[in-house]
Amino acid sequence: MAEAKSTAADERIRNIGPIQRLMARPELGSVFGLILIIIAFVIMTSSAGTFQAMWVNPTGFQAWVELAAFVGILAIAAALLMISCEFDLSIGATIALAGHSFSILALLGVPLPLAILFTFIELAMLGAFIGYIVVRTGLPSFIVTLGFWFASRGFAVFMGQTIFNQSRLSVRPLIQAPAGGGEDPTWIDNVFAFKNAFGLPFDAYVYYFVIIAILTTLMLHKTRYGNWIFSSGGDPEAARAVGVPVARVKITLFMFSACMACLLGIVTVLGSGASDPQAGDFRELHAIAAAVIGGCALTGGYGSVVGAVFGAFIFAIASRGINFVPFIDNNLFRVMLGLLILGAALLNQALRNRVVRG
């Protein structure tokens, strides 16, 4: 048959070996980055006491693991949005808005489980609203979420001041067992903001982080929805032409991003007993930094959750680790972080070009 003849030896498709295939993974740069940063900090903390303090003592590694989890949860949301070629600058402010919303509801006497539920609904609606504005108006999400970066925190502070005449809202009495007996509300804290589970000295973030990272990785690479996220960012026109609901995909990702900020906001309040209007400040930039270090392209269509997770660990080790290195001024941390982001972006760009050009 003619068919057999022409397909037998087709020179037009190159074979790609396993090494090249590995080189094409978005998170490759961040794997090297993580190994390098661990080696660097192990060397820098090699004097007797500091190595123990950072890597062995619970309080030492707890500090950077918890930070990685906190930033990592946001970085996962940021990465998914970036893959769909969108951007959410407002997530840091959303943390404060969620914390304040929850605290206000709780202080007004709403039962804690309901307060949590209502806060999630409120924030999911906020995310949907942001997403709707972005897909409907075609404004860059950078601009739209910059607006909410101001508005969300501002609204939280305004509500706190107006209702309770306080900027920092304490809910400690509500989440502690009452001294004189009666109904004990601590169970909600234990369910939602548990600590030291499985004998590990970690805050609840860490467990949420692990679960969310696994679920979103599966979603991104193994489900049709993940396929749609990649195509919405890669070439939205082409995606629409074959029936991908691009607008719906983007709106749900903004909702997811707001819900992740909401989770962190509520867990922070339950953990600390108060809602701070400065909660989550700058975290949106840390999350985006982690996603970029992890190989996400600002131009969309490329990136991974695994990369964002590695990026979050790189950020956290550099961020906390510098306190353990006696001979580096802590003020140099931001300089180091800046160089780290630039270096990672350059490396990732070089790796990404290999995917297309071979």
Place this chain on the structure above:
Amino acid sequence: MGRTPTIEIDGLSKFFGNIIALKDVSFEVYRGEVTALLGDNGAGKSTLIKTLSGVHKPSEGEIRIDGKRVEFNSPRDAAAAGIGTVYQDLALQPLMSVSRNFFLGRELSRGPFLDFTAMDRITREEMAKIGIDVADPSQAIGTMSGGQRQTLAIARAIYFGAKVLILDEPTSALGQKQQLEVLRTIKQVRDRGDLAIIFITHNDLHAKLVGDRFAFLNRGRVLASGDRESIDLDNIRALMAGGAELAELEQEFETG
């Protein structure tokens, strides 16, 4: 001939306000055959494609598929009726894999997860049917040549139920060697015998090579149409340039 055309365009006109984009366009396409639709820029080729694929509604005239009149309100309607349009930009995602592109928007799942085994297998089979052996359907499309991407877009349209394949200038953005690949693909698809192909081009050599029937569009009208016997192939170039105008210009040069 007693055969019913797979798609028959009968007296089709399309007006945009006072602009006559298409006027009384008629031609037919049979399964197992390639109808080459030739025309210069501005001849009305893209309006015709968009009307056939459901983007525009015709102002006059009708389209019949297998003898039955059809009306499309959207590209989705046209696709459901069996019209597969492969646009110049192909609607492909360069950073995504071959099989993910093939099934994008129509993914196969097993439970909550994508069925990669089946998608890879089908992609490879369908590509092999039109002459390209994809050794690894999980590699990114960015590594494929322009000709291979055309082939993928064509294979995808066929697999998802096209009876009539509309190819919008599939050779125009390609290098020489890749143009030949695409022409070979078109011939393979024709030889399957079950698809009617409308091949839009402004390259008369390509049209000659794979066309069974020809229709020449000029300023929104069909200037001439027919099969290989009834049409003077050597005249194609002259028709393409607008026949009479060219003769006039020749005259001007001679007298001038």
